[in-house]
Every structure is written in C-alpha cells, then in structure tokens.
Amino acid sequence: MAEQFSNSNVQMKNEITELNSVQVAKMLGVNVSTVKRWTEEGKLKCHKTAGGHRKFFMHHLVEFIKEHENKNPRVNLFPLETKRDLDISLAITQGDWSALIDYCTEFAVASRRDKVQQILNGLYLAQYPLYAIYDELITPVMHRLGLMWMKGELTIIEEHLATQVMRDSIIRLQGIVRIPKKKRFRALLVNLFDELHDIGLKMVDHVLEARGIEVMFSGQNTPSFRIDSVFKKYTPKRLYISSTFVPNVRATQSELDRLLEIAHEYGTDVYVGGAGFQDLNIDHPAVERLLENFKQVHDI
Numbered sequence: 001m002a003e004q005f006s007n008s009n010v011q012m013k014n015e016i017t018e019l020n021s022v023q024v025a026k027m028l029g030v031n032v033s034t035v036k037r038w039t040e041e042g043k044l045k046c047h048k049t050a051g052g053h054r055k056f057f058m059h060h061l062v063e064f065i066k067e068h069e070n071k072n073p074r075v076n077l078f079p080l081e082t083k084r085d086l087d088i089s090l091a092i093t094q095g096d097w098s099a100l101i102d103y104c105t106e107f108a109v110a111s112r113r114d115k116v117q118q119i120l121n122g123l124y125l126a127q128y129p130l131y132a133i134y135d136e137l138i139t140p141v142m143h144r145l146g147l148m149w150m151k152g153e154l155t156i157i158e159e160h161l162a163t164q165v166m167r168d169s170i171i172r173l174q175g176i177v178r179i180p181k182k183k184r185f186r187a188l189l190v191n192l193f194d195e196l197h198d199i200g201l202k203m204v205d206h207v208l209e210a211r212g213i214e215v216m217f218s219g220q221n222t223p224s225f226r227i228d229s230v231f232k233k234y235t236p237k238r239l240y241i242s243s244t245f246v247p248n249v250r251a252t253q254s255e256l257d258r259l260l261e262i263a264h265e266y267g268t269d270v271y272v273g274g275a276g277f278q279d280l281n282i283d284h285p286a287v288e289r290l291l292e293n294f295k296q297v298h299d300i
C-alpha cells in the first residue's frame with residue numbers, strides 16, 4: 001500500500017488508511033487481545049466491516065492517545081505523544097521507507113538524536129532485520145545528507161553534525177540487538193590507510209555480530225603495517241576490507257595487495273565492500289567476493 005503514495009502525501013495517506021487490530025496492537029505496544037478488549041469496553045473506537053472485522057482510522061488512535069495520555073502503554077514502536085508521532089509509527093508499521101528516510105534525514109539535520117534513535121529502535125522492535133534497516137533506511141539517509149551538502153543545502157559543519165547523529169544512533173541501536181552467545185568464528189574488519197569513512201564498515205560489524213560472529217573492528221584510518229601480528233595472534237577466519245575514498249590509488253593498491261598476501265598466507269577469506277573498490281584491483285586468490293549491500297553481508 002505504501003508504494004501507491006508519494007512522499008509528500010504521507011499526511012494525506014494517513015487520513016485515509018485503515019488499520020487492522022494487529023497493526024494497532026503493534027503501534028500501541030500491546031497484544032491484539034488488549035486492542036479487542038479496549039474496543040469492546042468502548043475505550044478505543046473503531047468501525048466494523050460487513051464481515052465483522054475491526055478497522056481503525058488514525059483519528060481513532062489520536063482520540064485514544066489524547067484520552068489516555070497518562071495511561072499510555074510504555075513499550076510501543078514509537079512514543080506516541082503527537083499526531084506526527086502516530087504518522088511515524090504508522091510508517092514503521094507499514095515499512096514505508098521513503099517516509100522514514102524523510103523523517104530520519106530531517107531529525108538528523110536538526111540533531112534530534114532521540115528521534116532518530118526511536119525510529120531505529122521502533123523498526124527493530126517491529127522485527128525488521130538489521131540489514132534491512134541499514135539497506136533501506138540508513139544508507140539512503142547518508143546518501144541524501146551527502147547530496148544536500150553537495151547542493152549547498154547543508155554547510156559542511158551541518159553535514160558533519162547530521163552524520164554523527166546517524167553514527168551514534170546506529171551504535172545505540174546495537175545495544176538492543178539480540179547477539180547470540182555462541183560464537184561461530186572470528187572476523188577482522190579493517191579500513192585502509194587514510195580512510196575516514198567508517199560507517200559502512202561499522203554496519204558490517206553489527207550485522208556480523210548479530211549473526212554470532214566475533215568481530216574485531218579497526219576504526220578509521222587503519223595503520224596496517226604491523227597487521228600480521230593480529231593474524232598470528234587471532235587467526236581470523238574472515239577479513240572484511242572497506243574502501244570509500246581512495247586519495248592515492250597507487251599507495252592504496254600496494255597496501256591492499258600486502259593485506260591480501262597476509263590474509264592468503266593465514267588462510268583467511270577476504271570480503272571487500274565500498275565504492276573505493278571501483279578504483280582498486282581485487283583480482284587475488286584470497287578475495288572471495290565484493291559485497292554491495294548489507295543483505296549480502298548477512299547472507300554469507
């Protein structure tokens with residue numbers, strides 16, 4: 001249903017969207033049986049279809065929330081205080097990524113870390129896989145921020161502030177993600193020298209961690225000249241290398257070649273990802289695959 005409407009019509013869409021009991025239960029953070037009971041008690045208004053199914057309009061929820069302000073259930077997908085919160089909650093329930101990209105970008109630019117956080121947590125609580133949140137929401141928001149800066153809609157400092165809101169929110173989201181206790185194997189994640197873009201690799205880190213892989217993450221601008229000691233000590237089964245910006249192709253290529261040689265020597269499988277690899281040669285027996293999104297990271 002979400003695809004039928006353009007972004008600017010989110011508001012209008014909400015006026016006419018019918019919700020079923022399951023969706024309302026998700027939005028309010030209660031069981032479906034509680035929703036049914038509230039409707040029977042007349043606390044939550046609805047209309048019934050010819051077949052006897054309960055259907056809700058947004059105004060039914062708005063009324064309910066206004067009347068039960070202090071008794072609001074505490075665990076809901078998104079804290080419901082205003083009509084706008086309901087719109088966001090609905091977008092979460094429906095997986096309306098295009099609306100969520102708009103909201104997240106707006107909140108990131110306004111440094112509303114709390115709101116970005118609530119959207120991410122809401123999506124995870126609504127059982128969207130982590131990789132989908134990264135592929136469908138975070139990556140497009142980061143690209144949108146880059147575009148806004150290029151078009152002069154954001155100054156460089158505003159772009160930095162918004163980027164950090166996103167980075168912090170991603171890291172905080174990981175705090176509620178279920179991590180398997182039993183570890184499958186160890187993976188080493190590195191950026192290349194002179195690389196400041198580390199958000200893509202951080203998300204790779206989180207997706208792998210949620211899959212029960214023990215991750216070692218090197219951060220920005222990795223000094224890799226003594227990296228063989230890490231291979232010797234920890235013998236990672238996999239090496240993930242990220243590259244977004246390649247300031248000096250020759251220097252980066254030779255660093256990459258050395259890394260691939262070390263990985264090969266230790267029998268470590270290498271996965272690479274990021275736009276920087278368009279400029280680099282990855283034709284090496286240690287390289288298993290170039291990965292293009294977080295679903296692929298999750299699937300292998």
Ligand code: B12
Pocket residue numbers: 138139142143145146147150160163167194195196197198199200201204240241242243244245246247271272273274275276291292293294297
């Ligand atoms: C945030 C940002 C920054 C931040 C980074 C903060 C941080 N902690 O990461 C800061 C402000 C530091 C920064 C600096 C610079 N940036 Co910058 N930055 C961005 C921005 C807006 C978002 C990057 C991001 O996080 N994207 C989100 C990730 C998830 O998306 P992605 O990079 O497209 O990656 C996809 C895949 O490749 C994959 N992936 C990515 N990495 C990996 C790794 C693995 C292992 C796997 C499996 C998959 C994978 O996942 C994504 C899903 O599709 C982009 C705009 C854009 N279009 O991306 C510019 C952008 C990347 N930056 C750019 C530039 C030019 C710079 C600077 C040179 C600016 C300057 N003049 O100083 C410096 C570079 C400094 C350096 N030495 O690295 C250019 C790069 C152009 C190019 N390819 O040459 C871009 C594209 C902006 C632009 N259009 O000009 N930047």
